[in-house]
Ligand SMILES: O=c1ccn([C@@H]2O[C@H](COP(=O)(O)OP(=O)(O)O[C@H]3O[C@H](CO)[C@@H](O)[C@H](O)[C@H]3O)[C@@H](O)[C@H]2O)c(=O)[nH]1
């Protein structure tokens with residue numbers, strides 16, 4: 001089934017319903033019956049239990065399985081109406097006319113020059129400055145929450161290098177417009193490319209030297225204008241406390257590249273910070289950019305990009321216009337989201353950082369309903385969405401910020417610069433609608449998820465654009481600790497939305513209907529996975545060690561029910577994964593990491609959220625490190641898990657690994673001695689399955705000697721705790 005949008009003659013985009021829909025729906029119906037049967041079985045055993053122990057066990061599994069059932073139900077919403085889209089950028093000129101391309105403001109966020117190397121931020125910026133798009137229509141705004149002169153220095157260098165790089169890309173029709181990626185690829189070796197490479201390397205060296213010394217010394221400053229800019233870093237200028245710095249590094253009407261063509265605007269912005277005003281992390285940074293850019297250029301289309309994600313396709317703006325220029329969908333179209341895709345993943349993606357379900361499979365499902373959620377980067381917005389719903393405009397405080405305001409002065413005009421500084425002030429948002437009804441929304445560590453969600457609740461639609469060649473490529477964390485901390489931050493942020501007055505299960509369902517509400521709920525309650533996963537990681541195993549059978553016997557008909565529920569969910573997940581261009585080993589990593597996260601990120605996220613609710617702890621946005629240690633990179637590329645540091649999250653993980661291996665062998669020995677295989681089979685299987693998944697942990701605890709092995713202290717603590725847990729469990733009387 002196909003529906004062509006826009007004019008029939010020259011369509012801009014096309015929507016196709018996925019063939020998997022019918023199969024998905026039938027399977028969902030059957031599986032629902034199985035779940036209901038299983039839950040009633042639990043309830044029944046709980047009610048009929050004769051001992052306290054068996055009553056509490058049945059109740060625990062009832063709770064676990066209720067959560068699993070809820071999570072399963074939420075995932076189904078994404079399977080009800082998956083769609084695929086295509087765009088036809090070649091028809092764009094016929095529809096819009098040659099010169100009618102809208103201006104675009106491109107936002108790049110960075111927050112810490114030591115965790116996010118300025119060279120990589122610069123690469124991201126250059127990759128979008130070099131878009132195949134009229135340069136005078138592009139403005140790149142860099143938000144530096146680190147308030148670092150080092151980053152500003154890197155961008156001064158980038159502005160100079162850009163005047164060579166942009167014409168070079170144009171003339172040679174370069175596809176890799178991120179310099180680092182280009183010079184990493186196999187590129188033609190001729191004098192011109194060699195010269196470019198020399199120029200790039202010299203910029204890189206200067207920037208890296210400055211970052212290494214931590215200071216922009218006099219010999220790196222070439223003119224008075226630059227000196228004045230750096231003079232803003234006076235005594236007492238810190239990351240948490242400093243005035244606004246706005247530096248126009250390139251201005252389209254003035255600056256030309258070496259061939260005389262216009263350069264895009266390039267503006268460095270570090271908003272004012274003060275210890276006494278909340279800054280709302282990335283959402284606050286983006287709102288400051290929204291206002292500064294409104295004052296300076298006010299383009300109708302905005303791209304938000306993280307500094308760790310460069311553009312991999314210069315045609316991306318054209319693809320986006322295939323939706324924004326299509327008048328049949330544009331009135332309600334809030335944003336066009338590209339998937340987060342990554343470079344440098346190891347072969348089997350051991351940490352499952354590809355997040356295929358999160359970034360590809362789910363959005364395809366959302367797209368058949370009201371559109372995908374916003375994932376923080378690689379997303380083109382219509383500026384209008386930040387000011388109320390499609391039919392309910394929320395007016396900003398000053399006319400200069402209105403999305404329809406026309407800027408008719410150059411960006412460096414005195415009045416424009418003064419206004420830009422004013423709107424970047426840390427007190428500017430006090431008593432305003434920013435963060436609640438306007439702009440990116442505050443109140444969650446996952447500002448992306450929350451903002452997209454609220455926009456969709458207001459009635460905005462979105463579109464998932466998933467071209468074959470990834471539009472953007474990002475970095476992934478390469479140590480287990482970084483990976484787990486990242487998902488922990490997400491878990492906390494998601495729970496903040498899940499248990500707020502705007503929860504998807506209440507507010508969301510009312511605003512967007514049950515299916516979209518469930519789609520969002522699936523993510524909001526991510527951390528709840530930790531409850532069933534932790535229970536299944538410990539309870540059946542401890543019972544096994546005591547020889548207590550808690551699941552149906554193999555000879556019992558209900559065993560088949562269990563087998564179906566387990567295999568059905570696993571098989572469907574695996575098929576989904578492989579149909580979306582995944583491989584079996586990567587799927588295996590994905591399910592392994594899901595288990596690992598269950599007893600680490602999700603569990604700690606849940607605990608952190610609860611302690612925050614009762615006011616014991618606070619938490620912030622802990623930026624993921626993008627710095628690569630050589631030895632760690634090497635181990636990552638070989639597919640070896642990186643433990644190395646002492647992290648509290650490794651403790652429950654190692655405990656689970658130990659308990660399962662002991663239970664598995666204990667169970668087997670028991671059976672060989674004439675124990676009840678029929679009754680204990682399911683528990684032995686569960687322990688064995690977990691054990692197979694835990695292989696890298698045993699290796700890290702016992703076999704490895706490199707720096708990435710499990711710290712001995714963590715191993716000892718977990719062994720002690722696992723032993724303590726077992727001792728306690730074995731003293732619970734069976735009454
Ligand atoms: O106070 C802050 C903190 C972070 N950032 C920027 O936010 C971006 C994302 O930070 P990162 O550490 O890379 O987090 P990830 O977990 O990799 O990011 C994912 O999750 C975030 C929400 O937790 C989203 O904002 C991101 O878009 C999404 O890619 C980076 O560009 C940072 O520079 C700021 O601008 N200000």
Ligand SMILES: [Mn+2]
Nearest residue numbers: 306308474624
């Ligand atoms: Mn990131």
